[in-house]
Amino acid sequence: MSMPAAELELLGPPIKGPSALGSDWRRFVRLTWALATTDFRLRFFGSALGYLWQLMRPLMLFGVLYAVFSQFLKFGGDVKYYAVALLTGIVLFSFMSEATVQSVRSLSNRENLVRKIEFPRLAVPMATVLTSLFNLALNLVPVFVFLLAAGARPRWSWLELPALVAMLALFVLGISTLLSVLYVRYRDVEPIWDVVLQMMFYASPIFYTASIVRDKAGEDVLRLMMCNPFAMILQQTRHAIIDPSHESAASAIGGAPWLLVPLFIILAVVAIAYWLFDRAAPRIAEDI
Amino acid sequence: MPEQSVPAIVVDGVSKTFALPHERVHTLKEKALHPLRRSSHETLRALRDVSFAVPKGEFFGIVGRNGSGKSTLLKCLAGIYATDAGRIYVNGRVSTFIELGVGFNPDLPARDNVRINATMLGLTPREARRRFDRIVDFAELHDFVDLKLKNYSSGMLVRLAFSVMIQVDAEILLIDEVLAVGDAAFQQKCFEEFVRIRRSGATVLLVTHDMGAVQRFCDRAMLLEHGRRVELGEPERVGMRYMQLNFDPDARAQEETEAQEADAGPFPAATASAGPESRPELRLGDGLAEILESWFEDEDGHRTTALVTGRPCTFRTRVRFKARLQDPVFGVNLHNSNDDHVWGANNLSDQKSGRFEAGEEIVFDIAFRNVLAPDRYFATPAVANAAGGLSWHDRRDRFATVMVTGTRPANGLVDLPFEIAVARVATGATTEHPEPARAEETAR
Numbered sequence: 001m002s003m004p005a006a007e008l009e010l011l012g013p014p015i016k017g018p019s020a021l022g023s024d025w026r027r028f029v030r031l032t033w034a035l036a037t038t039d040f041r042l043r044f045f046g047s048a049l050g051y052l053w054q055l056m057r058p059l060m061l062f063g064v065l066y067a068v069f070s071q072f073l074k075f076g077g078d079v080k081y082y083a084v085a086l087l088t089g090i091v092l093f094s095f096m097s098e099a100t101v102q103s104v105r106s107l108s109n110r111e112n113l114v115r116k117i118e119f120p121r122l123a124v125p126m127a128t129v130l131t132s133l134f135n136l137a138l139n140l141v142p143v144f145v146f147l148l149a150a151g152a153r154p155r156w157s158w159l160e161l162p163a164l165v166a167m168l169a170l171f172v173l174g175i176s177t178l179l180s181v182l183y184v185r186y187r188d189v190e191p192i193w194d195v196v197l198q199m200m201f202y203a204s205p206i207f208y209t210a211s212i213v214r215d216k217a218g219e220d221v222l223r224l225m226m227c228n229p230f231a232m233i234l235q236q237t238r239h240a241i242i243d244p245s246h247e248s249a250a251s252a253i254g255g256a257p258w259l260l261v262p263l264f265i266i267l268a269v270v271a272i273a274y275w276l277f278d279r280a281a282p283r284i285a286e287d288i
Numbered sequence: 289m290p291e292q293s294v295p296a297i298v299v300d301g302v303s304k305t306f307a308l309p310h311e312r313v314h315t316l317k318e319k320a321l322h323p324l325r326r327s328s329h330e331t332l333r334a335l336r337d338v339s340f341a342v343p344k345g346e347f348f349g350i351v352g353r354n355g356s357g358k359s360t361l362l363k364c365l366a367g368i369y370a371t372d373a374g375r376i377y378v379n380g381r382v383s384t385f386i387e388l389g390v391g392f393n394p395d396l397p398a399r400d401n402v403r404i405n406a407t408m409l410g411l412t413p414r415e416a417r418r419r420f421d422r423i424v425d426f427a428e429l430h431d432f433v434d435l436k437l438k439n440y441s442s443g444m445l446v447r448l449a450f451s452v453m454i455q456v457d458a459e460i461l462l463i464d465e466v467l468a469v470g471d472a473a474f475q476q477k478c479f480e481e482f483v484r485i486r487r488s489g490a491t492v493l494l495v496t497h498d499m500g501a502v503q504r505f506c507d508r509a510m511l512l513e514h515g516r517r518v519e520l521g522e523p524e525r526v527g528m529r530y531m532q533l534n535f536d537p538d539a540r541a542q543e544e545t546e547a548q549e550a551d552a553g554p555f556p557a558a559t560a561s562a563g564p565e566s567r568p569e570l571r572l573g574d575g576l577a578e579i580l581e582s583w584f585e586d587e588d589g590h591r592t593t594a595l596v597t598g599r600p601c602t603f604r605t606r607v608r609f610k611a612r613l614q615d616p617v618f619g620v621n622l623h624n625s626n627d628d629h630v631w632g633a634n635n636l637s638d639q640k641s642g643r644f645e646a647g648e649e650i651v652f653d654i655a656f657r658n659v660l661a662p663d664r665y666f667a668t669p670a671v672a673n674a675a676g677g678l679s680w681h682d683r684r685d686r687f688a689t690v691m692v693t694g695t696r697p698a699n700g701l702v703d704l705p706f707e708i709a710v711a712r713v714a715t716g717a718t719t720e721h722p723e724p725a726r727a728e729e730t731a732r
Contacts, residue, residue, distance in 0.1 A: 011294060011295075011298055011377040011379060012377065012379070013377075014300075014375035014376055014377050015367055015376050015377070015378050016367070017364075017367055017369065017370035017371065018367055018368060018369070018370060026412075027410065030407055030412060030413065031407060031408065034403075034404050034407040034408070034413075038393060038396070038400070038404055041396065041400070042393065042395055042396065112387075112390060112391070113390060113391055113408070114368075115368065115386075116368070116384075116386045116387045116390045117366070117368070117384055117386070117390050117391075117408055117409070118366050118367035118368050118382075118384060119408065282370035283370065285363070285368050285369055286306060286369060
């Protein structure tokens with residue numbers, strides 16, 4: 001049975017059902033913000049030392065790694081501000097690992113919302129990444145404190161930081177979106193991603209430096225390593241924030257044009273993630 | 289077609305199927321090992337070609353037994369589920385209340401939860417802040433706004449959640465059984481609030497089991513069974529069909545075939561708005577007893593089609609039994625021309641009626657003083673079996689009619705005998721008993 005055409009015209013288009021972004025971007029932004037700030041507050045109000053614990057986690061890891069590599073293995077002695085460089089790596093990696101690991105189950109954890117109200121589905125992984133971004137902002141405070149305490153002076157290149165963080169956040173958002181939607185269908189995404197994260201930790205110059213890779217493994221290995229967007233962003237952050245003696249990402253990868261490779265990877269991950277998520281969005285409520 | 293007559297909601301041939309996998313392929317490993325094996329699944333057809341339209345400003349009920357597809361329908365309307373076939377047109381800002389307090393967090397104080405919940409339901413943070421006081425006022429929780437929700441009682445939670453929800457001024461409200469929670473007084477308050485919202489011009493869709501609520505508040509209702517629309521029209525009629533489905537297994541089996549035949553147009557509102565006289569007779573029951581005839585008699589025992597307000601009268605019904613029945617229930621319901629259910633009488637709680645043999649014919653009388661306001665009335669007599677849930681032997685909808693006339697205009701549904709007394713109240717130092725000025729009117 002179908003409606004008379006004249007009446008259909010008055011009604012306007014039929015409703016579309018659930019989607020990734022929804023029809024009203026302001027609602028999308030508000031929801032993402034509300035979800036992210038709520039999570040953030042909960043983590044802080046949950047315990048008396050909320051803020052301290054948030055700082056402690058990367059600092060503890062930093063303490064262990066620093067003791068092992070710097071004191072016992074006599075590692076990084078010739079690297080300027082090695083401690084701060086290590087901390088920077090840990091803080092950025094913590095952001096990536098926290099955001100993505102939390103995102104994997106984000107849709108299932110918010111099942112109640114997904115099944116009970118209409119809202120843009122992408123707000124869920126987006127909010128998870130945003131919460132981690134707040135934490136990153138907090139964790140960057142000790143980085144700068146350590147840096148200034150170690151004797152560094154502010155430089156204009158510090159202004160690169162927001163752009164670098166934004167790039168990393170985009171990459172992380174892509175991964176998070178991808179993982180969250182895959183998890184709805186395939187539950188073993190979770191352990192797989194844990195392993196991949198471990199690999200990324202060791203395959204990125206977090207506790208070692210680019211120059212060590214070049215010396216020990218050769219130019220090609222370093223260039224390959226820099227194709228990983230995370231490694232590239234970390235390297236550039238060290239160059240811009242800590243000291244120019246840490247080589248820039250462009251130099252590490254063997255020339256600025258090569259930077260297009262990690263940049264392309266970021267965009268590809270985001271594009272694939274969005275495409276998959278958008279395709280799955282109408283059925284997420286029933287598939288969870 | 290003028291603007292006002294555009295319906296708030298049009299559902300046009302909507303179907304929805306869920307795949308229920310027998311063994312779900314949940315891991316990549318399984319998928320990799322058996323890439324060609326199609327996972328077997330059952331399909332559950334939750335909605336089958338459902339169509340209806342709800343005009344602006346209507347209070348519309350969706351009823352059905354568990355698993356009839358009513359909640360799925362609401363979720364489709366709300367945009368939570370995507371439909372498989374058909375289209376849904378929604379004309380206005382929608383608020384969905386499938387559950388109260390979506391996104392409530394027990395570890396945060398009420399103040400924050402109100403803000404978050406309101407945002408989820410579609411308010412901007414600024415609107416949410418501005419309405420905060422009104423929300424707390426309605427919930428009567430002023431002293432507890434800074435208390436964490438985990439310390440709230442469930443009644444307080446419901447009140448808070450409901451208050452947020454009604455402050456989201458939507459043009460269309462989709463409500464799913466949220467009122468099953470909360471105490472009776474609060475439920476009453478909720479319903480009053482719905483009626484108020486409706487009066488302000490909003491459209492309300494209510495999914496519920498509660499036929500009482502449907503009959504009290506809904507303008508029209510729809511009955512779903514196995515995902516099909518089996519009845520749409522005034523609540524009384526839908527409610528009756530619902531009762532029949534619940535208590536009569538035969539009727540349930542019939543639904544399958546009937547639903548296919550009884551296919552209505554896309555705007556069934558038009559057919560339902562026809563007067564009560566034009567509808568075909570609705571007769572329900574298992575036929576173990578048969579209502580043959582019903583009529584009214586005046587105080588002198590004469591058959592009549594017109595009664596006078598204030599006089600005694602009798603409603604009589606002739607029944608033939610087709611089987612031996614123990615203690616059947618006899619009753620009648622009266623509706624006025626406005627379809628209000630004015631009065632009902634039966635011997636359900638009074639007395640046992642005794643045993644009747646097959647072939648026996650009886651007349652049951654219901655005598656009453658006619659206090660009905662002048663109007664046309666329709667009587668629905670019924671013979672039912674009270675044992676193990678009410679089920680009808682025979683029920684003939686609007687089987688008899690009577691005109692009630694009176695000598696003075698009545699305000700309301702009934703014209704009860706009354707007395708009015710006016711007394712002067714003593715003023716100043718006068719202690720004498722004042723002489724009452726008394727006007728008296730007795731029943732005619």
